[in-house]
Amino acid sequence: MHNLTPAAIRLIDFYDDGEHARHFRFQLMNPDPGVSSSVTAVRNDWMQAKTGQFFMLCLPAVGEAPFTFTELPDQQGYFRALVRKMGQVTSALFQLKAGQILGARGPYGEGWPMDQVINKSILVVGGGCGLAPLVGVVNQLVAQKNYTQMMVVYGARSRQARMLTPERRQWQQAIPVLNAIEDGDLEPGQHEFSGTPVDLLPMVLSQFHQGPEVVLLAGPQAMMFAAAKHLVTSGVPEQGIYLSIERRMHCGVRTCGHCYLKDKYICSDGPTFRWDVLQAYIPQSP
Template sequence: MPKFKQTPSGRVSGGTVTDFAAGRTRLATRAVQLVDYYSDGGQTRHFLFRFPDFGRPGDDVWRGISPGEFLVLDIPGIGAAPFSFTYPPNQYGEFCVLVRHQDGVDRALFDMEVGSTLGARGPFGKPWPLAALRDERVLVVAAGDGLAPLVMLIDHLLTEHWCERLALVYGARDPEAQMLTPERERWQKQIDVFDTLEQGAGYAPPAAAVTPPYADANIMPRYPATSIRRRLSGTATEALPGVLARFGRPSRALLCGSVTMMRAAAAYLVAQRLPPSAIWVSAREQMSCVAGLCAHRYQTRCAEGPTFRWDKAGTWL
C-alpha cells in the first residue's frame, strides 16, 4: 500500500501564490478513463479510473493525497458529484472510488462502459486529523458507505503503526448491504473489527473474499479468505457499550455515516467522558460545493469540510 502524508486541504481562499496555483489546478477538470469495476454489496460498485498521460504539468496535486480528501467526477450532460478515494492515484495514475447506485451521476456511472471518459476535479477537502491520532487509542465508527472515506485512513494508521490501539465498528442494515468486505477481512488480522447488522438473522460469512478483477495492477491486493470474528446485532451505536467493554474508553473517535448515526454515537461517547474536541465527523453531505465558492448557507462548511471536530459540528449537524 502507498504511504500517505498530510497535504494542503484544497481550499482556494487565502495563502501564497503557490496556494492559488494549486487551487486553480484543483478546480480545473482533468480527463479520466474508466478502466474496470466490480460489485461490492447491494447496489454498490468499486470503480477503477486512470488519468491518461499521468505525470504531465498540474498532476502533482494528485500525488500524496491525504486520507479524507475527495474528488469530484463530472459526466458531460449529466452533472458532477463528490466521491471518496478508497485507493489514491498510484504511479500509473490509477485510483479507486466506491459508488452506491442512487440517481444522477451515480446512476450514470453504473451505465458507463469500460473505456469511457469523464472529468475529474480535486483533490478537495480537509483531511482526517492524523497528527491528533498519533499514539492514541482510536475508535472508528462507520455505517453503510460511510466506511469509504475511512479506508485510506485505516490503511495509513495500520501501515505506519500510528496509533497505540485501533478498533472499527461497522454497521449495516443486513449482510447484502455490507461493503468493503476484503478490507475489513484484512484489517481484522491486526485490529478489533466489530460488524453490526440491524437484521442479523441468517448471517453467514462469505465463502471467500472478493478479489477485484484488477488485483494484479497493485491497486487492491489479493486477500486470503478469513472471517470477521465479532458480529453483533443492532446498529453501530447500539453496539458501542459492548465494544467499549472490550476496547476500553478511546482517547479519539472518528465517525462517518448518516447524520442520525453520528449524532447518536457522539452523544454516547461524550456521555462516556470523551471530550467533544476528541471526536471528528465527516459531514460531506452537508457541503453544497467543494471550495466555499457557492452562495449557499453551507458556504463555510464547504470551505472547511468535510472533516469537523464535534465541538464545532455538534452545534449545527
C-alpha cells in the same frame, strides 16, 4: 480563482460491492509531453491528496457529484472510490465500461487530522457507504501500525447491504473489526452482532484499556450524532471525536453556497469536523 476544469480520468475497472454499490478504479490520464504547466500543477495537487478529502466526478453532459477516495492517487495516478447508485450522475457512471474517459476535479476539503490520530488509541465507526471515507485512514494506520489500540465498528442494514468486505477482512487480521447488522440476520463466525453501531458502543468501549483517545465517525448523520453523544457521555473527550459530514454540494470550492452552514462551507472547511466545533453549527434534536 479556482480552476474548475476537470482533469481527464480513465475508468480502469470496477466490481460490485454490496447493494447498488460499486468499487471503481480510475487513473488520471498522463498529460502529453509538452503540456502546459497548469496541467502538471493539477496532477501534482492530485498526488498530494489526503485521506478524508473528496473529488468531484464529472460525467460529460450529465453532471458532477462528490466522492471520497477509498485509495488516494498513487504515482501512476490510479485511485479508487466506492459509489452507491443514487440518481443521475451515479446511474450514468454505472453505465460506463472499463476504458471510458470521464473527468474529475479536486482534491477538495479538509482530510482527517492525521497528526491528531497517529499513535493514539483509536475507534473507527462507519455506517453503510459511510465507511468509504474511513478506508484510507484505516489502511494507513493498520499498514504502519501507528496506534496503541484500534478497533473498527461497521454497521449495515442487512448482510446483503454490507460494503467493503475485502477491506474489512484484511483489517480483521490486524485489529478487531465488529460488524453490526441491523436486521439481525447474522453470519456465524464473522464477528457480527445484531443492531446498530451505536448499540455496540458500550461493549466496544469496555474493550479499550483506557477508552479511545480518538474516534473517527462517518455514515448516516443520525448514527454519527447518536454515537458522538454516547461517546461523550461515556467520557471520551469531545475534542477527540471527528466526523465526516455529507451535504449536497455543487462547486466544491466555497463559491456556490449549496453546502453553506452559518459561516462554514462543508466543502472546504469540512467535510471532516471535530465534534465540539460541529455541534455549534447543526441543530440537533434533544
